[in-house]
Amino acid sequence: MTAAVSASDGEAAMAAALLAPDLPAPAAVANGRRFAVYRNNVAVGLIDAIAATYPAVLALVGEDFFRAAAREFVLAHPPRSPILIEYGGDFPDWIVGFPPAQGVPYLGDVARIEWAWNRAYNAADAAPMDAARLAEVSPEDLIASRATLHPSISLIASHYPAMSIWAQATERVERSDLDMAAAEHGLIARPDETVDARAISSPMAAFLSALSSGATIGAAAEAFGDEQDLFAECLTALFQLRLVVGLDAAAEENQQQEGGE
């Protein structure tokens, strides 16, 4: 055996060098200069994947800044799975801690919206409950129920008008001046075929947050105190936006009995 480059040395050395631009090409590669092609393919492929998931972040910071930042991110946090549509969920936290991006304080929140959008698009499917069925549930049962929310739902809380910034950056709405001190709550969901991303009121956000952590509808209503009209509005919106896929067993059973089947 000559110059022992085992197959094993080859793969490990290549893997290390692919993610470290400062390392020389691995010894097993006959033409070291050509190793740059593999290095470039890996980096560009992953940067493109991040760019596809985060178009608003890209629009906000510009192509050159974005690709330079994404290059640092992908080399430090390469995918751990071959399912690339699930890659990049830690980019929002990373960009928040990326010193050159500190001048854009809302960037992390916009990135979180984009990750939520990607997550919603590929989330498990589930049939939303028809708003009409709400009328079939007695108020007592409803109050005692826990709502199962649609698996695609994410909530975003931002100190900035992040939903509006995101909508403008992705050209979903016309550009206009925004009050950067106006905090926004966002809801991202895909009850059917289309991802619905919208700003929601602070009470609605609190309501959804309570339901998603397992509170009964009654317990969530108590948080509204005297403002029961507001609770009624939020409850109506919950079903109109098709965010509920089921009410818990007790209410379902009663409903079936009432349905006479």
Place this chain on the structure above:
Amino acid sequence: MTEPTLPSISGLPFKHGHFDEIVEAGGGAGWFEVHAENYMGAGGPPHRMLEEVRALRPLSLHGVGLSIGGEGRLDRDHLNRLKALIERFQPASFSEHLAWSTHDDVYFNDLLPLPYNAATLTRVADHIDEAQEALGVRMLLENPSSYTELAGSDMSEIDFLTEVARRTGCGLLLDVNNVYVSANNQGFAPDAYLAEFPTHLVGEVHLAGHAAEMEADSGRLLIDSHDRRVDAAVWGLFKQLIAATGPLPVLIEWDADIPDFAVLQAEAAIADRALAAARGELIAAQ
């Protein structure tokens, strides 16, 4: 083990941006190929679109993430996901690459080269046995594009592929653009490679566009970029190939700077004319 096969006509990659046109055309291509990993999300529109496309035309499921050439064990979770896709979408073909893409759990999203020798041959054959066993289908293994030779290789790529197929019973996916790119980059003759290739094992052909770069020593480097039309030289090699083999299922690959569907259809039409000519020549020769 089932042996599904694609029809010996041209096929196109299914890109989501072309979905409406494909449905409106009632197909718009002979068959469609998708990258399996793009349909491994929990749910959502991609699955539904693929179901509709699959209802119109035969499907080729092309994996890019199994890392068959890698040192590590095959990822059982990934095999299970592939099996679920195969059961759900009933593809006419499943194919993967003679390459590695995962090392120590890091996925590189690229088809990386391995040396060709007795040890890697055993490893690849074992991986293919395992995959075919788990998936319950005969798979096709694709020849890679390469940019440089690797130390530790003491077999030709053709001998390697032929022996893997003999040991495992798998078929081969012959990427003619990869042959042309590798031949240019490593300095061998692409037509000699094709003449030597075990074409009786080929279940599918890939064609794609490549990019050319001049190197510092005035050499020409070709990159398998899948972002443009098929090069005239690659069409020439394809015609030469099917003149010898007769018609084969052929895919026009295009993965970056995706054009209008009509551009893909125009490329497919070129392939179909070549297939028709090959059919005619075969009949004339009989």
